[in-house]
Amino acid sequence: MAQSAGKKLKLTGLVAATFTPFTSQGEVNLSEIGPYIDYLTEKQGVNSVFVNGTTGEGMSLSVAERKLLAEDWCRKAKGKMEQVIVHVGCTSLKDSQELARHAVEIEADGIAVIAPSFFKPRSAESLRAYLQQVAAVAPTVPFYYYHLPALTGVNVPASDLLDGIETLIPSFRGVKFSGSDLLDFGQCISHVQLDWSVLYGVDEQLLAALVLGAHGAVGSTYNYLGSHMNKLLSAFESGNLAQARSLQFKMQELIRHAVKVGFDVGVNKQLMNEVSGLQLGPPRLPVMPCPQEHAVSIKQKYQHLFSTH
Template sequence: MSIMAPAAHRKLTGLVAATFTPLTNQGEINLSVIGPYIDYLTETQGVKSVFVNGTTGEGMSLSVEERKVLAEDWCLKGKGKLDQVIVHVGCTSLKDAQELARHAAQIGVDGISVIAPSFFKPQNAAELRSFLQEVAAAAPNVPFYYYHLPAFTGVNVTARDVLEGIETFIPSYRGVKFTGFDLTDMGQCVSCSRPDWVVLYGMDEQLLAGLVLGVDGAVGSTYNYVGRHMNELITAFENNNLIQARKIQFKLQELITFATKLGFNVGVNKRLMAELSGLHLGPPRLPLTPCAAVLAENLTEKFHSLFPSEQ
């Protein structure tokens, strides 16, 4: 079933788009959009790595089979165009997560990621590490990334504690996708990381703060449609042009703050991406509900007021 030949491990850096899952109006997976989606990311936004079946992709609302089909299609159509395809395989069921991890290895993904189970929750770092270890062992030769998202999982264990001695438990460990506001915890993850590990920040509105603390890259939903601007932010930071970097960061903060006051969730974000990219992404899957047309219009107008060159 190999679709992409396994490549030597490459350090995952820069922007990674957390991809939306295209659905038909009837709520079924719409693979016909994946090819144009990849072209939009790489050619318009300058983003060449993706994180598939995560929160933005409604992965926890998809069946195991649907997640496999999506992973395969992103790998197949991304070959030669995308630098890295990271697939989230986390589930509340250990067996399902292991099945997805084995499948990801078979199709040659560049990495797998796992979030903490959120119904029966691990009570401490040791329990969470044990769960992650069992999933990683199903694909021992695939780079492994822990997906830290306590606001959604309710697992309030610091990422730094999870990473304590993790290379002993998970030899394939290569990094953490840190999505949270605790900059102290994230900073400690950076501090304890080995040279071949990465810390990827998941709070788009605070990317600049993450760069100051030494993150290697970022995974986020907004990079689907503001990727080129955030690449400019990274370049400005690397050139010590903090005034320009802050200017770009403040614009994204204003957009997200505006959207949040209107009820910014994955469904709304998905509609905004569709409006800006022209891709038919379809509705979200229940329990998320479609974004109202007037809300989409307000968000689109706000976006263009902040990033007028996009019109």
């Protein structure tokens, strides 16, 4: 039986939002997950992952594929990584509940749920009610709300959602806050309970979130910039703001360059392929494969900014 949600380690530090490995034919490729785990832990110093989220194209996967991936990540990460958080959010409540039950079976370290984005909750009350229905089927697993208003169109402030949520969801343990509203983020931090984690998800603003009290960060760039962003965390914790700013500005320069040539999940995934040497394959439609010239341009900028240190 899984541990009580209260006994799990608090989620802190960098968490890589993983890409989903596909074959060239677009099928899930589990053979890359073992090498992927080794790359993150040994090369990047990243010891926790967020599986089947936006970076992992989770909403483009079938329920069966998401189960397959979650189970393989949990099995292969056992003894190698600290935490595997599985995103179980769907547009269907029943699908989310099915994935949440499965997360219990595979002993995931936590589950996260994004707001449904077709029929949208219009208030904190309706969003809390939806999340409660998912969490209720997996009461032993730490539960996180995945806040991503730019993609879901659900603009309920995360800080409003937290009001009384521990009563509805006793397993609630925090928020993956992937929004740029630092006022809302700060209000989440200021009302946080001792065993909760508020993790920031806008990589290029990590330092600002740390100043406000972020407990960690979940992001796609930590797949290939984890070692450098761990240095940023260390610099911030030691009071070396000059070094922390320097590293944050380098990341911002990389992302700004990437955005200029076109930076979506497909391009980001190809950059990971280029930098890591892993074979994670193309994205799944409707996301288009990365044009070769874009990948080369972004990799050159990456090497210019980060290869010397």
